[in-house]
Each structure stands twice: as C-alpha cells, then as structure tokens.
Amino acid sequence: MGDDRVLRVIARLLIPFILLFALYVQFHGDYGPGGGFQAGVIFAAGIILYALTYGVEPAMRLVPRRLLAPLAALGVLLYGGVGVATMVLGGKFLDYSVLAHDPLHGQHYGILLIELGVGITVAAVMLLIFFAFMSREG
Amino acid sequence: MATALAVVRLRSLFAVVMLAGIYSLVTAGIFLTLDAVDVAFTEAAVGAGIATMLMLGTLALTGHKQTPPRHSPVLPLMVVTITGVVLLWGTHDMPRFGDPDAPIHRHVAPRYIEESPTEIGLPNMVTSVLASYRGFDTLGEVVVVFTAGVGVLSLLGFRRRRPPRQDSESSKEESDG
Incomplete structure (x- = not known):
C-alpha cells in the first residue's frame, strides 16, 4: 500500500522467518507449543504482511486465489480422510492407533497428518477472507 | 481494562481497531502468564494480527467515523449492567482458581495426564488432547x-x-x- 522503504526492507527481512516459524510451529507442535491452527494463522499473517508492504496484487500473484479454495477443502478432506482411513484399517473413526504396527507410531502419524490438514485449511481460509476483503477495496 | 474503556468511548473507528489489537496482545500476555502458551499463540496471531487486519479492510470498505447514536444509552447500559451482575453472581459458586479439588480437575484430566505419555507418546499434552482424544x-x-x-x-x-x-x-x- 505505502511506498515506505524502511517498512519494505524490514518486512523483507522478517517474512522468511515468519514463514519458517510457521512451519516450525506446524511440525514441532507435537513437542512444543503450537499446532495446525497456530501455524496456519502465522503463515497467513506472513503473507498478509507481504501484501501490506508490497501491495495486494503481488501477493495475489504469489498465492493464486484459484488455488486457495481447493486448498481449504483439501485440508478438511485430509482430516476426514485420516478418519476414514482408520475406519478402513479396522479402527474407530479418528482412532490413529491402527495407522502403524506400533500404536504409538500410529498416533504420531495420525496427529501429524490431521494437524497438517488443519494448518492448510486455516491458512487458506484466512488468506481467502483477506483477499476477498482487499479485492473489493477502492 | 483501560483499553476496553477507551474502545467504548472513542468515536474514531481507526483508533478503536488499533486499541482492540492492543487489547488482544495484552490478553495474549495474560494467557502466557497462566502457562497457556498454545492459547497465547492463537490470541496473538489471530486477535492482534489477522482480526485487526480484517477490521482495517472493513474500514477501508465503509467509513472511519462512527455516526452518533440516535437513541439514549440508558436501556443498553441497564441490560449490560444486569447481565454483568448476573454473570459475576454466577461465578460465586465456582471453585477457587487453581483448586485441585475442582470438578474440572477430577473428571478426565487425571487420565489425560497419567495415560497420555503411554497412550499417545507426545510430550505436548495439549496436542494429544486436541488431536487425539478430542x-x-x-x-x-x-x-x-x-x-x-x-x-x-x-x-x-x-x-x-x-x-x-x-x-x-x-x-x-x-x-x-
């Protein structure tokens, strides 16, 4: 939006770390604080910061909005798909223990996958809403 | 608290949005001191970050000034006061903060704390409860x-x-x- 050079340089420095931190929160959520929701929101916030400093058009080129709606659906489907997979493998819905030979590993894989689904959906929906607002501006 | 009062008083919606963001950030700090890091994360990112941005986007679509209300504030103030008093009165029966005998600590929480390391095997219990039990x-x-x-x-x-x-x-x- 603005042409402030200081803002742009600082944002350019910060954004890679914000996105990296989002990925860290996503995949390290099993061990430290965080998880899919937080990671998705932080990721979306990084992209939004880019849109604020460099303009909405470049941000929309970076993350094509045609991709966002399918991604939002993909996250929900991934989550539900894990549930269906556990049912196919003979467990209850979302009972991850059957995903691997060792129930603990099964739980681990299941949680990793559904958190990924949560993260994808949350990030995509946040960006969708933001772009929907911004595309009407002016 | 002061931020919340200022939000109510101010007419400039831009300042209101900014103060609401600050309010969220302070709330995130409160969650952090309560050791609820996951919630603090979410509050800081959603409340202070994205919600503020969406509010600003809405402001860009509408206007920056609140129109002065045409009705008198007495009735809404009464409703809010009564609701607040009833809510405060409702908390009277609740167990003290951090009371180990509180019902919430005796229901399923002990099972989560004792069994989740062997059942789920994740160090972060919040994730275990969130993603597996719930x-x-x-x-x-x-x-x-x-x-x-x-x-x-x-x-x-x-x-x-x-x-x-x-x-x-x-x-x-x-x-x-």
Whole structure:
C-alpha cells in the first residue's frame, strides 16, 4: 500500500522467518507449543504482511486465489480422510492407533497428518477472507 | 481494562481497531502468564494480527467515523449492567482458581495426564488432547473455519481484478488522502 522503504526492507527481512516459524510451529507442535491452527494463522499473517508492504496484487500473484479454495477443502478432506482411513484399517473413526504396527507410531502419524490438514485449511481460509476483503477495496 | 474503556468511548473507528489489537496482545500476555502458551499463540496471531487486519479492510470498505447514536444509552447500559451482575453472581459458586479439588480437575484430566505419555507418546499434552482424544471436536472446528471461508466468499465474492496500473494509481491516492 505505502511506498515506505524502511517498512519494505524490514518486512523483507522478517517474512522468511515468519514463514519458517510457521512451519516450525506446524511440525514441532507435537513437542512444543503450537499446532495446525497456530501455524496456519502465522503463515497467513506472513503473507498478509507481504501484501501490506508490497501491495495486494503481488501477493495475489504469489498465492493464486484459484488455488486457495481447493486448498481449504483439501485440508478438511485430509482430516476426514485420516478418519476414514482408520475406519478402513479396522479402527474407530479418528482412532490413529491402527495407522502403524506400533500404536504409538500410529498416533504420531495420525496427529501429524490431521494437524497438517488443519494448518492448510486455516491458512487458506484466512488468506481467502483477506483477499476477498482487499479485492473489493477502492 | 483501560483499553476496553477507551474502545467504548472513542468515536474514531481507526483508533478503536488499533486499541482492540492492543487489547488482544495484552490478553495474549495474560494467557502466557497462566502457562497457556498454545492459547497465547492463537490470541496473538489471530486477535492482534489477522482480526485487526480484517477490521482495517472493513474500514477501508465503509467509513472511519462512527455516526452518533440516535437513541439514549440508558436501556443498553441497564441490560449490560444486569447481565454483568448476573454473570459475576454466577461465578460465586465456582471453585477457587487453581483448586485441585475442582470438578474440572477430577473428571478426565487425571487420565489425560497419567495415560497420555503411554497412550499417545507426545510430550505436548495439549496436542494429544486436541488431536487425539478430542479429534472429533477438532474436526468440527476445522469444518467451522472452512464454512466461515465459504460464507465470506459467498457474501463478498471476488471482484474482477483491475489492471495493475489503475490499482497503483488508486493506492497512491489513498496514501495521499
């Protein structure tokens, strides 16, 4: 939006770390604080910061909005798909223990996958809403 | 508290949005001191970050000034006061903060704390509860987020993208004004 050079340089420095931190929160959520929701929101916030400093058009080129709606659906489907997979493998819905030979590993894989689904959906929906607002501006 | 009062008093919506963001950040700090790091994360990112941005986007679509209310504030104030008193009165029966004998600490929490390391095997118990024990709830939450996205899209939709040159002109006008 603005042409402030200081803002742009600082944002350019910060954004890679914000996105990296989002990925860290996503995949390290099993061990430290965080998880899919937080990671998705932080990721979306990084992209939004880019849109604020460099303009909405470049941000929309970076993350094509045609991709966002399918991604939002993909996250929900991934989550539900894990549930269906556990049912196919003979467990209850979302009972991850059957995903691997060792129930603990099964739980681990299941949680990793559904958190990924949560993260994808949350990030995509946040960006969708933001772009929907911004595309009407002016 | 002071921020909340200022939010109520101010007429400039831009300042209100900024103060609401600060309020969220302070709340995140409170969650952090209560050792609820996961919640603090979410509050800081959603409340202070994205919600503020969406509010600003809404302001850009509407106006920056609140129109003065036409009705008298007595009735709304009474309703709010009565509700507040009833809520405070309701907390009277609740167990003291951090009381180990409180019902919430005796129901399923001990099982989560004792069994989740052997059942789920994750160091972060919040993730175990959220994603495994309460997996169905979390699925519902994700569907809620998805539905919110679908709802906003169907209400606002995407306007056809204007050519970039025109867009940079309009943004320049905004920064001038």
